[in-house]
Structure formats: C-alpha cells, structure tokens
Amino acid sequence: MVIPSLAPASEDQLTPAQMSNASFLETVSLPTPSEFFLALGKQCQPNWSKLVRQSVPVVTADRERIALQLGILTADGFIAIEAQDGQSVKNSARDILLLAKKLNVGQQIVARSQSISDFADAGKWSRLREEFDAMQNDIRLSLLEQKDSPLVVLAMAGSWVRQLDLASNLLTTDDSAFSSGLLVQPEIASRILQRVDNLPDASKKHPVVRQLQEGLNTTSTLMAASSSHLPPSDVQTLATTMSAITAAASEPDSKK
Amino acid sequence: MIRRFFIFAIAGLLSARAAEEVPSPSGASPLAWNAIDHSPRSLALELARGNGSEGYQVHDGFWSGTLAKGDPMLLEVYLFAGNDYRFSAANLDAYSQVSLSIFDSWGYPAGQEFTGNSSCATAGISVYRSGRYFIRLIMREGDNADICMIYSYK
Numbered sequence: 001m002v003i004p005s006l007a008p009a010s011e012d013q014l015t016p017a018q019m020s021n022a023s024f025l026e027t028v029s030l031p032t033p034s035e036f037f038l039a040l041g042k043q044c045q046p047n048w049s050k051l052v053r054q055s056v057p058v059v060t061a062d063r064e065r066i067a068l069q070l071g072i073l074t075a076d077g078f079i080a081i082e083a084q085d086g087q088s089v090k091n092s093a094r095d096i097l098l099l100a101k102k103l104n105v106g107q108q109i110v111a112r113s114q115s116i117s118d119f120a121d122a123g124k125w126s127r128l129r130e131e132f133d134a135m136q137n138d139i140r141l142s143l144l145e146q147k148d149s150p151l152v153v154l155a156m157a158g159s160w161v162r163q164l165d166l167a168s169n170l171l172t173t174d175d176s177a178f179s180s181g182l183l184v185q186p187e188i189a190s191r192i193l194q195r196v197d198n199l200p201d202a203s204k205k206h207p208v209v210r211q212l213q214e215g216l217n218t219t220s221t222l223m224a225a226s227s228s229h230l231p232p233s234d235v236q237t238l239a240t241t242m243s244a245i246t247a248a249a250s251e252p253d254s255k256k
Numbered sequence: 257m258i259r260r261f262f263i264f265a266i267a268g269l270l271s272a273r274a275a276e277e278v279p280s281p282s283g284a285s286p287l288a289w290n291a292i293d294h295s296p297r298s299l300a301l302e303l304a305r306g307n308g309s310e311g312y313q314v315h316d317g318f319w320s321g322t323l324a325k326g327d328p329m330l331l332e333v334y335l336f337a338g339n340d341y342r343f344s345a346a347n348l349d350a351y352s353q354v355s356l357s358i359f360d361s362w363g364y365p366a367g368q369e370f371t372g373n374s375s376c377a378t379a380g381i382s383v384y385r386s387g388r389y390f391i392r393l394i395m396r397e398g399d400n401a402d403i404c405m406i407y408s409y410k
Contacts, residue, residue, distance in 0.1 A: 014330070014363030014390060022330040022390050028407070029332050034313070035409055039336035039386070075374060133316040181337065187388045188334055228385070233409030 026156065027137060030188065033078040034129045036163050041082060042055050043178035046170055048083035059252040063103060064206045067143075067151035070099050070248040071158025074136050077116075079166065081128045086120040089128060093117060096135065103151060105142035108172075148207075150203045153195040157212055158249060160192055164219070165242035172232075172239045178228040183238060186223040193220045208248050215241040280329040285339040296320060296404035298347035302378055304406045307342050320404040323347075323354075323395040331391045331405070335383045341367075343391055345405040350375055352398025353357040356405070375401075 023029075039114040040046065053076050058069050077092035093116040100106040119128045135157070143152045164183060171177055193216040196209070203209055218241050222234045232237065267409060297320055304314045319331055335341055345356050356377035358367040366389065367381030375398070381389070 013357050013365070014392075016363070018330055019332075019359075019363055019390060022332040023319070024332045025317070025319055028315070028319050028405075029334065031297060031334050031336065033340060035315070035336055038409070040339045042338035129313055130316065137316050149376055179337070185334065186388070187332075 017057055024191065027140070028035040028154065030160075030191075032133050033075045033137070033159055033163050034081075034133060036167075036182075037078055037082050039182060040167055040170075040178065043182065046177070047076045048079060049085060051166060052080050052083045052085055052088045054088075056250045057072070057096075058095075058099065058250065061102075062206065062208075062253070063148075063151060064154055064203055065208050066099050066102050067154035068158040068161075068208060068212065069153040070103070071097060071160070072162040072246055072249055073099065074132065074155070075159045075162035075166075077132050078129070080140075081132065083127055084123070087122060090117050093120075093132075093135070096139075100139055100142075103143065103148065104146060105139055108142040111139050112138055133168055139246065143187055150199045152194075153199060154203075154209070154212075157192050157196060157216070160188065161212070161215070161242050161245050164238060168235055168239035168242060169246070171235050178233055181228050184226050184228060184237065186220065186224055186226070189216065189220040189223045192216060208245075211248050212245055215245045262395060272394050294348070296347045297406075299376065300347070300404040300406045302323050303344035303346055303371070303378065304342070304408045307344075307408050307410075311410040312340070312342055314406060315409045318404055318406045320402065321398055325395045325397070325399045325402050328392050328394045331393075333389050333391055335381070335386065335389050336378045337383050337386040339409050340380065340382045341407055342378060343405060343407045344376070344378050345393055345403055347374045347395075347398075347401040347403040348375070348403040349398045352401050353396040354403065355392075355394045355396050355407060356391045357394075359392065360385075361387045361389065363390070 060066060073092055073096050075178065077089055077096065080088035080092055085148055093113045097106055097109060099115045100109055103250060112131060116128060116131050116135065139155065140152050171180060196213050196216055199209065205211065219238060222230065222237060226234065297318060300318065305355040321329065323329060333355055343356055343358065345354055347354060352375045354375055354377040356379045357365060358379050358381050367379055370378040370380065391405065392401065395401060
C-alpha cells in the first residue's frame with residue numbers, strides 16, 4: 001500500500017483565461033443552503049428558532065410560482081434543521097411534497113419525504129441535512145427529465161433568495177452580527193440572473209418572475225460594485241428586495 | 257494529522273462496505289448507494305464518506321467525466337468563510353495517478369493536497385474568505401479514464 005503524503009498546494013497559478021473557461025456545474029458549483037447556514041451559524045450563532053418561518057401552504061396553479069416557492073421552502077427546511085425543530089422540518093417536507101405533486105414530481109420524493117420525517121422524529125440533524133440536500137436534487141433531476149428546466153431555474157433562484165433574505169435581514173437588525181462578506185456573492189448572483197434572463201418569454205411574463213428578475217438585477221449590480229463587503233445601505237436594499245420576492249412567491253392567488 | 261486523516265478515510269471505506277447492504281430509498285440521487293455499483297462515483301463517495309467521522313457532510317452533487325493524461329479539468333465552486341471543505345476524486349484504473357488541486361479567486365494555489373500517487377486524490381481547505389474557488393483535476397498517469405469528484409464540508 002502506498003502511504004499517502006501531504007503535498008504543498010500546487011505551485012503553478014491559473015491564468016485569467018483558464019479561470020474564465022472553468023466549468024460551472026449547478027449541482028457542484030452552487031453551494032447548498034446547508035453550507036451557507038453553516039457558515040452563518042459559525043459567524044454569529046443566530047437564534048435559529050426565532051428565524052423559523054411557519055410553512056405557508058400555497059394556493060396557486062401557477063407553476064412558475066410553485067417552483068419558486070419550492071426553492072424557498074427547501075431553504076426553510078434547512079433553517080428548521082439548524083433550529084433543530086423537528087416539527088417544522090416535517091412541515092417543510094410535507095409542503096415541499098405537496099408542491100412537488102403539483103409539478104408532477106411528487107412520486108419521486110415520497111420515500112425521501114418519509115425518511116425526512118423519520119430522521120426528524122429521531123433528531124438526526126446531520127442526516128436530515130443530507131436528505132434535504134438529496135430531495136432538492138431529486139426534484140431537480142425529475143423536473144429536468146420532464147423537460148421543465150425553467151422550473152429548475154426558478155427553484156434554484158427561490159432557494160438562494162430565501163438564504164439572502166434571512167441573512168440580510170439578520171444583519172439589518174444587528175450590523176455587528178456577522179461580516180457582510182458572507183452576503184457578497186457576485187458570481188452566484190450573475191449566474192442565477194443569467195439563467196432567469198434566458199427563461200422562455202412565457203415564463204418571464206409571470207409577475208413574480210418579473211419581480212425576481214428585477215430583484216436579481218438590483219442584487220447583481222450592488223454585489224458587483226462591492227469588493228468584499230456591503231455598506232449598510234446595500235444590506236438594507238438586499239433585505240428589502242429579497243423579502244419582497246419571498247413574500248410575492250408565497251402569496252396566494254386570491255390576493256393577487 | 258494527515259496519517260490520521262487517511263486512517264479515517266480507510267476506516268470509512270471499510271464501514272461503507274459494511275453498509276452497502278442497506279438499500280438507498282431512492283436510486284436517482286447522486287448520494288444514492290448501490291451495492292453492486294463499482295464506479296468512479298461510488299469510489300469517490302466512499303472516499304468522501306470516510307471524512308464523516310470528522311464531522312464532514314457530503315454535498316449531494318458530483319462532477320464526472322473522462323480525463324486524458326495531462327489534459328486538466330477545471331471546475332468552479334463557491335466556498336464560504338468559516339467552513340472546511342474536502343474534495344475527493346477517484347477512478348477505477350488502479351495504475352493511474354490523479355492529482356487534485358484547489359485555487360483561490362485570483363488563481364493562486366490554496367489549501368492542501370493529500371496525494372498518494374494513486375487513482376484517488378483528496379484536497380482540503382479551511383476557507384477564510386468567501387468566494388469563488390477552482391478545483392483542478394489532472395490525470396498524471398493513465399489515460400482516458402472515467403473519473404468522479406465529490407466534496408464534503410463541515
């Protein structure tokens with residue numbers, strides 16, 4: 001057996017051309033909500049229990065809004081896991097299953113949803129993170145299989161919006177809570193904006209998708225202008241923008 | 257420290273083998289196990305699972321493809337300050353040598369590589385600055401081998 005050895009980091013340097021030609025794979029290149037919340041938790045130990053949002057059943061037939069809401073609820077599930085709130089985790093999983101059924105991908109996550117419920121009852125938080133992560137991917141793969149790639153983009157955007165919604169609002173209430181550097185994600189913002197910009201016109205006609213697009217434009221611009229930290233005014237703008245998108249996606253049809 | 261890491265990795269491989277009889281609830285997920293499956297993905301997953309005893313969780317996503325000798329693959333990832341990450345790559349050609357390196361947003365080498373002159377490679381980093389990083393996979397020996405890369409974090 002070869003004894004492995006510790007090697008210093010590679011001595012060569014990547015060129016700008018190499019970096020700009022690097023592959024970008026959504027399932028690997030985009031971090032999960034779990035990774036973001038883990039980093040957030042290390043920086044400011046938030047009171048996760050107070051940040052858990054009660055699940056909001058969505059009454060809508062609008063597939064675009066359902067997809068956006070799916071992403072938001074997935075992030076909510078991760079927040080409930082951080083709070084170690086088993087009932088809220090189960091509620092999130094139940095609502096995700098409900099929405100997934102409306103998009104015809106419910107069957108593919110029934111088993112996953114059941115194991116989430118079991119792990120929540122047993123308080124296995126680490127396994128729950130992996131199961132939620134896997135459920136998110138199951139939904140993504142199933143939507144891609146049924147040629148619903150615009151919905152994949154919206155679910156991805158919804159998850160990211162909810163992560164920034166939570167973190168930016170946390171920072172507006174206590175500007176010393178954590179470094180705003182965690183909120184500066186210009187590459188992710190521009191990638192998601194690019195995906196939303198490339199959605200079919202039929203999808204972009206939806207009011208909530210238009211609002212998402214405008215919000216991502218604002219976010220992308222302020223993040224691109226920032227070197228490593230956001231000034232308080234930008235954090236406030238981010239919080240307002242992300243909260244508005246989250247609220248719009250969760251609004252039942254009757255209120256529209 | 258490094259020796260301990262590999263002891264854990266090997267222990268993880270052994271315990272993972274023991275766990276193979278437990279079927280996965282869903283075969284569609286990248287994290288899914290398959291007792292019969294002997295692929296670069298399952299090997300990379302075994303390697304990543306070996307970090308579990310140190311508190312690492314596997315990210316449910318993977319890169320896989322065919323690498324030719326000396327023709328590197330560069331993948332963009334986004335890492336957060338405060339988190340620790342480990343990247344694991346594997347292929348089935350026992351005579352191949354794979355190298356895995358991490359570079360920061362400016363293209364400078366970052367983190368540490370754990371090399372064993374083998375068909376598996378691991379690199380790790382404790383992130384101090386959130387942002388875009390790059391993972392480079394190179395086939396040093398061997399040719400046109402299917403390879404898979406997975407990462408875990410804590």
